[in-house]
Amino acid sequence: MHNKSLLRLLFTTLSPVLVSFCFAQNGTQRVVRVGVILDWDSSVGNLAKDYISVALSDFYAKHENYQTRLDPTMKDSENDVVVAASAALELMKEVDIHAIIGPQRSTQAKFIINLGQKAKIPIISFSATSPSLSPKDNPFFVRTAQDDGSQVKAIASIVHKYGWREVVLIYEDTEYGNGLIPYLTDAFRKINTRVSYRSVISPSSDYQKKILKELGKIMARETRVLLVHVTATIGSEVFRQAAEIGMMSEGFAWIVTDGLSTLLDPVHSNVFDSMQGVLGVRPYVPLSKGLKEFKRKWKRERLLTNKGAKNYMHYYNSEINLFGLWAYDTIWALARVVELVAQKNSSVFRPKTVGMEALGLGVSKSGPMLLKMLERTKFEGLSGEFHLRRRQLKPTAYEITNVIGKRERVIGYWTAKKGIISAAKVANLSRTSSENELKMIVWPGSTKFPPKGWVIPIVGQKLKIGVPVKNGFQEFFKVEWDPHTDEPKFSGFAHDLFLAALDKLPFALPFKFVPYSNSSRKIAGTYNELLYQIKLKKFDAVVGDTTINANRTSYVDFTLPYSDPGVSMVVKIKDNEKKNIWIFLKPLSWDLWLTTGGAVTPEFLRFIFYRNFV
Structure with a gap:
């Protein structure tokens, strides 16, 4: 049994090589080459390579009768825009690819999208989520992920729920960071919330010093609601330094966008210690039967691969990554489309026609057809329904999370129709009737009371x-x-x-x-x-x-009095007298009785004498 598992794992790991080898031996199956551009040293890029390999293995194990086979050629962009562009040129010129999966980052995608437009090659990205890169403006750009702009209403709903009137934005000075800001400010304007300060962090070599300087500026301001839109590397440093200077204490409210919330690892997590009480939003992924099975298989194979590693238990406890699921579904969608296009016209996968001599690129015949088929493709993927709307993934509901301990706890959901809804019923969000309710939140400082969002700026004093x-x-x-x-x-x-x-x-x-x-x-x-x-x-x-x-x-000003002036004494009444009908006679003294008797007696005698003698 152990040997079989190892063989299956070996096939999964080496699937691109095995696929290419087998196809060369079988003349009935057509090899369709595609390029993959990732940052191999990043957490997303490293995971995406594994997800892509597993997706290829799973897809062709289920569709053995397909006459086409995707053959991915991997390129490392080295987290550099120029290297990513160079990799794309090499793939288009020398490898004769029919589509590019990637690039990973929005800053890298901008130039490569232009190349794809000229060569008529689809650029399919599952992680370039900046709304400034619009598929509407770039006909050969396909985003198999939700763009960042779809989360702003969920974030605005949280801010509105707690009545916060001012927010500080912390974001990167990159395409990814800057692209979301206009959407956020517009969403806050609609709920009468003002962006009081924008803290822009450049991802340069000395970004740690810049983070500390910016946090110091924020600490001196009144606003205590902070929205963080950065990548994982900068995000972990922001929260580490914020914890050190006391900004993760009671009175602060922190919210992170899905780019950071999606990448939080619940076990590899020194950063979690400095993020207690942070709120986050991320796309909702329904726990389907296919996803449950994939989780079991993924965990088992990761364990076998890393059995001798020091952090062995990390792989046992590691969670499924959303960007990885989008990469997996992207491979399945592209493999389906390639087969459909080949059935209609297999000649489109022949070498490109000569054109664009200055760059040495050709013009793809398959690109427009692949693009058209991708827009029509619809299936139930691991991340949910795969359905492109205007060449990007259709928006879904969002989870609202709260960092407690070593993981993010789901405390509620947000939908476009109902807004914030309870986490009590998750099987069918459209039928959830309980609105505007969240589970109990543990805020920074381990308090259960929501921050007011504003303080008098007294730095280091009370x-x-x-x-x-x-x-x-x-x-x-x-x-x-x-x-x-x-x-x-x-x-x-x-x-x-x-x-x-x-x-x-x-x-x-x-x-x-x-x-x-x-x-x-x-x-x-x-x-x-x-x-x-x-x-x-x-x-x-x-x-x-x-x-x-x-x-x-x-020499002092007083508030309005909160009690009546003067000193009063309050004593208990003791009344031991019995109550009877003659109580009204009690106020009459003996002197009064004698005076009354002396006045009435002469008149009474006069009345008697007058009556007897007259």
């Missing part, structure tokens, strides 16, 4: 709030010291009222209570002296049972 220390009448403000930690603890009516007022503010206000006490932990002076500390700038404010009078208003 407002010092002076409070009185006294022995008697502590109901307004009470200060006591913890016997274990020797730290002061605060309570009382004025304390609670102050915290309630802060909670109503639309921004966070960092502060600390400072007891106005001496070494004996008694009040250090009179209330006048306590308030005068504000004028001396030793306190920023005072909270307590302070009275407003004319003398004090000359």
Whole structure:
């Protein structure tokens, strides 16, 4: 059994070589060469090579009767625009390819797309996602991925849900980074959210220093909602440095776009330690039967390949990569299309006609037909439905994720029709009725309360709030010291009222209570002296049972009174008297009774005499 697995793995790894060898021996099958341009040293490029090899093996194992076979020629762009362009020219001139898969990066794609347009060769990219590269403006450019612009409404919905009115953008100074910014600013404008600052990071040799400098500028500003649109290399450095200077603490809100969220590895993850509480969006991939089977096979074969490696368990726990799934589906789509075109007119795969002498390129006959068939191709791939709309992958729903521990937890979804919806029902997003709900989010600083998104820019300081220390009448403000930690603890009516007022503010206000006490932990002076500390700038404010009078208003400002002036006494009523119908007689004193009797008696006697003698 072990030997069979090794043989199957060997076939998967060497499939391009085996395919070419077998086709040369079989005259009934036509070899169709395609170019593949990737950055081999990058995480996406390295994974994509494996996914492409597995896709070829799986496709032709399932379609043994096909009369065409894709023969990929791999080229390394070395993360360089010039090298990528040179590789494309070499493939078109010397290898006689009929399509190019790649290039990997949007900056590399711009020039190669122009070459493809002139040679009429489809340039098919599963990772050049910048919306500035539009298939609409480039007829021979096909994007088998979702462009970055499709995620901006999902991001704007998150910002709108929490009522954040300002956002800081952190992005790369590249085609990939700059291409999304106009779409983001437009989406934020529609929800009345302002981009307060744009932090542009150039991917140069000293980008670490530039990141630290930019984070320092952001730290000094009011806005605490930060949207990061960078590649994995720069992104990991941004969060590492942000954690070091305290920007991954309570009060901050971080959101990453799908380019970074998709590339987060849940195990190879020192970067995860500095990304706790970060929100992200990424395209939703339904867990189909085919994807489940692929996951099992992928994990098994990766384990066999890396059995002796030190990070052996990393391969066991590694997740499927979305860019890899798009690369896999791209191979299946192209292999289908090549077979269909060959059935209609196999002569189009003959060498290109001579043209464009200046560059030494020819003009492809197969390119227009391949392009037309690709637009019509529709099937259920590993990443979901493969269906191109205007030569790019049809947008789907988005997952909303939250970094907790060593992985991203899905906390909800976003769809164009319903907006943010609950993660409770994922089998059929179109039937989900629970709207605008997310699972509980753990924000930076391990808090469960959403950040307000704005603070008074006090770098490295908090407002010092002076409070009185006294022995008697502590109901307004009470200060006591913890016997274990020797730290002061605060309570009382004025304390609670102050915290309630802060909670109503639309921004966070960092502060600390400072007891106005001496070494004996008694009040250090009179209330006048306590308030005068504000004028001396030793306190920023005072909270307590302070009275407003004319003398004090000359050096401090008071809030409106929150209690009636004066001192009142409240006592309990004791009433032991029994209640009866003669209670109304109780207020009458003996003097009043005697006076009344003395006045009534003469009149009564006069009445009697008058009656008897008259």
